[in-house]
Amino acid sequence: MNKINKKIRILTFHSAYSYGAVLQTFALYTFLNERYDDVKVVDFRPEYFSIRFSIKNPKSWIVSFLFGLFKRRIAFTKRCSAETLRSLLPKADVYIIGSDQVWNPSITKDVRDIYFGDFIPDNKTKIAYAASFGRTEFAQDEIADFKRYIHGFKAISCREESGVDICRHILGVSAQCVLDPTFLIDNWAKIFNLKLVRNELCLFVLNNSTNECFEFARIVANELSLKPKVLNKNKKVAGFKVIRMPSVVRFLSEIYSSQFSITNSFHGLAFSILFEKDFLYVCTDDKGTRAFNLLKKLGLENRFFNSYDAAMKSRIWKQKIDYSIVNAKKEILINEAIEFLLSNIL
Secondary structure, eight states, X not given: OOOEEEEXXXXXXXXXXXXXXXXXXXXXHHHHHTTEEEEEEOXXXXXXXXXXXXXXXXXXXXXXXXXXXXXXXXXXXXXXXXXXXXXXXXXXXXXXXXXBSTXXXXXXXXXXXXXXXXXXXXXXXXXXXXXXXXXXXXXXXXXXXXXXXXXXXXXXXXXXXXXXXXXXXXXXXXXXXOOOGGGGOSOHHHHHTOOOOOSEEEEEOSSOOSSHHHHHHHHHHHHTTOEEEEXXXXXXXXXXEEEOSOOHHHHHHHHHTOSEEEESOHHHHHHHHHXXXXXXXXXXXXXXXXXXHHHHHTTOGGGEESSHHHHHHHOGGGSOXXXXXXXXXXXXXXXXXXXXXXXXXX
């Protein structure tokens, strides 16, 4: 493929201790880099939600090394601060904001203006791709900031329908719902040489302080005759293989090599679908909107539960997912996402 002569700069979360953040950055960068000749991610890293190396914390050494090693696959600009971005515009033909929760004020705090590209003049081509607000209720000062900063976009897309509604009905701008960038890559297994399926069940949960998820996973694994394993857990768990602080590629590999997955992570869900796994999504907080939105579009909303008790009563893990139906719907959504990006970059 002959690359098109365009200088594109992406502004997104890329330095958080989050497999999803790093992988969605890689996905959008890779998709664009295959088509355009000068693509880079703006190396902006707010300290309060970035991986930080601490000589007093051995875990931070490992995490910094593993994530840093993976990010070598991505081309970055020189590192810049918020002050630099506000005063000195990085040169580009097209600026892309997103994906991930770049419009969640709980995360962006005093750099909300940066993640709306407020520093980019309105005569420049600026696109929001799969930007997420992360929630649906906001304080008046947060809404005021949104209205102040959401200007100059050639086109806006959000990762959830709720984001589209916020844009249209609160902010007065048009928006389209598109897939997370991870769905733009159709050859993850080939890129990373991921291995064949093993007889395992993969558990990947975020911010879970109870044993409920492990008890549930044991039951499902036992009924499906699978061996349970847990991703990114530092303590031993009886009966589980524990994958402590996996590299980004190991994270992908462990989902790919499993037959079944249980997760409360959006990107844990995304890769379960991409790798055509049977799965359950159990929402354990109030952040399940984006997961349910994706599942509903793919006809998989019966795999979404608000509690482990509800999932247990359903017994749905006994049913196989028909991915021929899912993939047909997914292909339509992928084509819509690609059309949004390519038509607006022109």
